[in-house]
Amino acid sequence: MxxxxxxxxxxxxxxxxxxxxxxxxxxxxxxxxxxxxxxxxxxxxxxxxxxxxxxxxxxxxxxxxxxxxxxxxxxxxxxxxxxxxxxxxxxxxxxxxxxxxxxxxxDESRRRLNSRLHSAGHLLDVCMRNVGFGHLEPGKGYHFPDGPFVEYKGTVPLNELQNKQREIEIEVNALISKGGKVS
The missing domain is CATH 2.40.30.130 (Elongation Factor Tu (Ef-tu); domain 3)
Structure with a gap:
């Protein structure tokens, strides 16, 4: 067709x-x-x-x-x-x-959930840059309710991983509490 x-x-x-x-x-x-x-x-x-x-x-x-x-x-x-x-x-x-x-x-509830999950991926990208991971390039994003994630290309030294995870969590919470637009 x-x-x-x-x-x-x-x-x-x-x-x-x-x-x-x-x-x-x-x-x-x-x-x-x-x-x-x-x-x-x-x-x-x-x-x-x-x-x-x-x-x-x-x-x-x-x-x-x-x-x-x-x-x-x-x-x-x-x-x-x-x-x-x-x-x-x-x-x-x-x-x-x-x-x-x-x-x-x-379906309003599904639209809102899909939108929130997609926006969370953008928020994560901002936080990754803000905590010093600007060298990592976002790759595949999966914004489905059964296990959303964003894959990044690049490497992070193992000794930095745990500290950076906590920094990302703090940054995410700070940006959410500020409000504002996510693009």
Missing amino acids: ELTTPTKLEFYDQMLKLQSKAILVHYFKGDDGRKALILDNTIFHPQGGGQPSDTGFICVTDSNLRFCVQDVRSKDGVVFHYGVAEDSSMENELEQGKGKEVILQV
């Missing part, structure tokens, strides 16, 4: 926006058997940057149809909302729904 129009990403400008409207562009079953909706715009954050995707619901306006969004991915600027219709007998409505208005609802 070739789609040339990228999905407008509302979540970059309005991270706390959890409900929105969009137009259904396409509904299909992928090669992997999963069903997906493509919309003209979205507030659903796709998986990426070491962060899991949003979940939630997409409802067709003036209908009882609810599509449970279980996974969101982006490819070549197009966002794919994977999931299932709550009532599978209504899937035909999705197949015929191109051009219809839909209402998007993001």
Whole structure:
């Protein structure tokens, strides 16, 4: 399937926006058997940057149809909302729904958790520099709830490790208590 129009990403400008409207562009079953909706715009954050995707619901306006969004991915600027219709007998409505208005609802608790875990990775980067680890380069970040981490490239002498761990903890707590923006 070739789609040339990228999905407008509302979540970059309005991270706390959890409900929105969009137009259904396409509904299909992928090669992997999963069903997906493509919309003209979205507030659903796709998986990426070491962060899991949003979940939630997409409802067709003036209908009882609810599509449970279980996974969101982006490819070549197009966002794919994977999931299932709550009532599978209504899937035909999705197949015929191109051009219809839909209402998007993001799961707030999951969005906030994902956001906090992602921000914690940025906070750790600042603290690493502040305690003298500026020579270490952040590599892979994993901001999933089952065990978030950031890997760094470089070396630290073993005799410094324990003291630096405590310094990082103190620095993290100091920056959190100050408040401010994390970028």
